[in-house]
Amino acid sequence: MTIAKILVVEDDAELQEALVDILSINQFEVLAVSNAEQALQALDDEIGMVFTDIRMDGMDGYTLMKKLRAYKPYLPIVLMTAYGTVEQAVQAMKHGAVDYIEKPFEAKLLVEKAQAYFNRDASSEDDFVASDLVTIQLKTMAQKIAKSDASIYISGASGTGKEVLARYIHAQSERGRAPFVAINCAAIPENMLEATLFGYEKGAFTGAMKSMPGKFEQAQGGTLFLDEIGELKADLQAKLLRVLQEREVERIGSTKLIHLDVRVLSASNIDMKRAIQEGAFREDLYYRLNVFPMRLPALKERPKDIAAIAERLIARHCGVSRVQPMINAPAMRKLLQYSWPGNIRELDNVIQRALLMMSGDSIQENDILLDDVFTEPSKAPLSDALAVESISLDEEAFSGENAVDEMYEGVVQSSEMPDSSTPLWIDSALPVDLKARELQVILQTLERFSGHRQKTAEALNISPRTLRYKLAKLKEQGVDVP
Numbered sequence: 001m002t003i004a005k006i007l008v009v010e011d012d013a014e015l016q017e018a019l020v021d022i023l024s025i026n027q028f029e030v031l032a033v034s035n036a037e038q039a040l041q042a043l044d045d046e047i048g049m050v051f052t053d054i055r056m057d058g059m060d061g062y063t064l065m066k067k068l069r070a071y072k073p074y075l076p077i078v079l080m081t082a083y084g085t086v087e088q089a090v091q092a093m094k095h096g097a098v099d100y101i102e103k104p105f106e107a108k109l110l111v112e113k114a115q116a117y118f119n120r121d122a123s124s125e126d127d128f129v130a131s132d133l134v135t136i137q138l139k140t141m142a143q144k145i146a147k148s149d150a151s152i153y154i155s156g157a158s159g160t161g162k163e164v165l166a167r168y169i170h171a172q173s174e175r176g177r178a179p180f181v182a183i184n185c186a187a188i189p190e191n192m193l194e195a196t197l198f199g200y201e202k203g204a205f206t207g208a209m210k211s212m213p214g215k216f217e218q219a220q221g222g223t224l225f226l227d228e229i230g231e232l233k234a235d236l237q238a239k240l241l242r243v244l245q246e247r248e249v250e251r252i253g254s255t256k257l258i259h260l261d262v263r264v265l266s267a268s269n270i271d272m273k274r275a276i277q278e279g280a281f282r283e284d285l286y287y288r289l290n291v292f293p294m295r296l297p298a299l300k301e302r303p304k305d306i307a308a309i310a311e312r313l314i315a316r317h318c319g320v321s322r323v324q325p326m327i328n329a330p331a332m333r334k335l336l337q338y339s340w341p342g343n344i345r346e347l348d349n350v351i352q353r354a355l356l357m358m359s360g361d362s363i364q365e366n367d368i369l370l371d372d373v374f375t376e377p378s379k380a381p382l383s384d385a386l387a388v389e390s391i392s393l394d395e396e397a398f399s400g401e402n403a404v405d406e407m408y409e410g411v412v413q414s415s416e417m418p419d420s421s422t423p424l425w426i427d428s429a430l431p432v433d434l435k436a437r438e439l440q441v442i443l444q445t446l447e448r449f450s451g452h453r454q455k456t457a458e459a460l461n462i463s464p465r466t467l468r469y470k471l472a473k474l475k476e477q478g479v480d481v482p
């Protein structure tokens, strides 16, 4: 079994050394790196917690946190902030950091945080939230087949929770305490995929400075999850088939065969039957992967999951340091009536926005910003809507007292009218949503530029004066502006 480690990301060599010493003395396994790029490279299933500095050359700690979150939604991340960035750290906690510590800190505090969060990775049975009959049945089925070593192929649209289901199957299996290694076949550059999957020996190709085990080897004793398997090119499909048949792998540049004890789970959101018919995917490989097929329905096909998963997402984003708000009835109705084309990933975004937007102690209807604010009524693509928005933002004339309202008028008038007989402006929810959308665009852009006003104004294509005016307005309304 692998030993979980704490990843420390700190560019100050002396501080890094001190952190490693303190954690090691307190019996934690530690891996230290000096920047965010190295942290992303070092990330594997052995990392059970991250302490990261915020200001670093290259990618900063916030961006790192977001990337880590996308890859490992439950990984505890603690930000180490310098004086003056605490407010931003608090803001970052709304986006998924579980905690922060202000520099300089005492060794005792570091150890307390490590003890509180280390390995509090929630990849447990409770992760796969199931409240709708269809998902409850799927979960029961998953529990049964988890006990066997059968290959399972999970189909379902993007964001329906295929990886969550795969983790659940692994956790329920006898391999549950061994590694779960996930690889997204579409996310790795084609020329690196073979080496990533099967490993390589030092000198096997230019840049192979040292030998590396592949994902198959890393998953020894456990489970390998091959996501977006439909993206594999023909030559790799043939190699994968051979590895699955022989249960042996050969690193690139080596002739030594390594025996594998790995269960393989795979998933895809493309129509594999069609890919086979079109000759893009090997039928023999598909049947080897698909000993047991499971299909995750779209979120709209399992409406009873919406409330339960929304609550779980709120709990995840609030962590231990923020009181978890309730979703009031009109807000919940809005969630239930929506079609969720992006499934749970989209629900996750909506919940994060709501947590950012809300001001009282519960999430209200206006805090729910759906992606269809523009697309559904006007059938115009979101990009068009944003273009309209940025044209409106551009208008200096809008820096007056009624600027916001004038802006919405402009948007409504310049939007394409729906063919239905209901005029757009009769939709009473629209101006509120548009205002909220503007707030969201501004805050996201500000965040992207770490609060830098000039860069934010340039990116939004508005003058710094207009931005200042809008930020002042937001502050007046009680919005926490970074």
Ligand SMILES: Nc1ncnc2c1ncn2[C@@H]1O[C@H](COP(=O)(O)OP(=O)(O)OP(=O)(O)O)[C@@H](O)[C@H]1O
Pocket (backbone or CB within 6 Å): 073, 127, 128, 129, 130, 156, 157, 158, 159, 160, 161, 162, 163, 164, 165, 227, 268, 269, 309, 312, 344, 345, 348
């Ligand atoms: N049943 C569930 N309960 C709670 N959270 C869930 C559930 N299913 C999915 N999620 C959350 O939804 C997001 C998307 O899930 P996941 O990555 O598993 O989807 P996916 O189908 O594998 O997506 P893709 O096809 O794009 O890789 C993640 O944040 C995940 O934690």
